[in-house]
Amino acid sequence: MMSPIQDRFLTQAANKLDDDLELVDGSLADYNALKEHHYRADRPATATRVLALRSTSRSVSQRFLGKPTCKQTVAVLIESLPSLSCTLRNWALHDRYGNWLAPQQRATLLNREVRVISRVVVHPCWRGVGLAVWLVKAALNKPTTLYTEALAAMGKVNPFFERSGMTAYHRPPHAFDSRLTDAMESVGLNPNNLACLDQILTKINSLTGIQRDWFHKELYRWYRQNGGRGVVHSTNPMTHLRTARQRLMLEPVYYLHNNSATKSI
Secondary structure, eight states: OOOOOHHHHHHHHHHHHTTTTTEEEEHHHHHHHHHHHGSSSOTTEEEEEEOOOEESSSOOOHHHHHHOOOEEEEEEEEEEEOOOHHHHHHHHHHTTTTTTHHHHHHHHHHHEEEEEEEEEOOOOOGSSHEEEEEEHHHHSSSSSSSEEEETTTTTTTTOOOHHHTOOEEEOOOOHHHHHHHHHHTTTTTOOOGGGHHHHHHHHTTTTOOHHHHHHHHHHHHHHHHHHOTOOOOOOOOOHHHHHHHHHHHOOOOOEEEEEEEEETT
16 A cells, blocks of 8 residues: 555646646547557457546657647546456445346346446556546546446555545455465465565575475465366476465455446436
8 A cells, every 4th residue: 555645646746747638538549559558468348438548748759859749648447348247246235236136137237337447557658646546536536327346456466446436345365365374474474475486485495394394285285275176286386386476466356436426427
């Protein structure tokens, strides 16, 4: 999480950009201009709305060469139709769209009441000034449905949806995940250490022989449970740690915003 000072700095920086940026109803052409900067290569299949931030100022090279202003898309947000099944959505909304509805009824109600923010992309040259938060707030200020949701793969690392006013919902940990976390802490390791695999492997190797052997057994036990049956299990501890990092640190976070108080629905 960012400190209040960092948050205030980004807000002030974004406000200073107001004269240089304009928010417009965009198109998939705006997304195509920035898609190479997103970690997912596929395009949202059911896009319903695109918001784009376009720069109205000239770049340094344009000013040097005396060229006229050429508007450039610097950030884009896409809203899409929601998936028909989402456990955390059912939990957050008390099973409003649960299996008690017939499939066609559930699909109709979901498509009428929910939109999902499926992409937020900011050009690398414009990152660090709060444009992602700015775009999400713009979408929430002019919603088209009762609820807006999002699923962020990097939600734990960069919680910009939460900073935009959305509520975060985390999946309760599985028992075998909790067991691995407890095993790490019992030998003086922090799950956050998984961000640097070489360092955590060095720490594991520095344990006493009994501790190291016990922890490797716990890690392998977790790895096998996580992989499921019928899978060829690696015996390489680094593979086990990579899998643990993927599951424990990069777990998607579900976000939801109730738009009922917003007048523009």
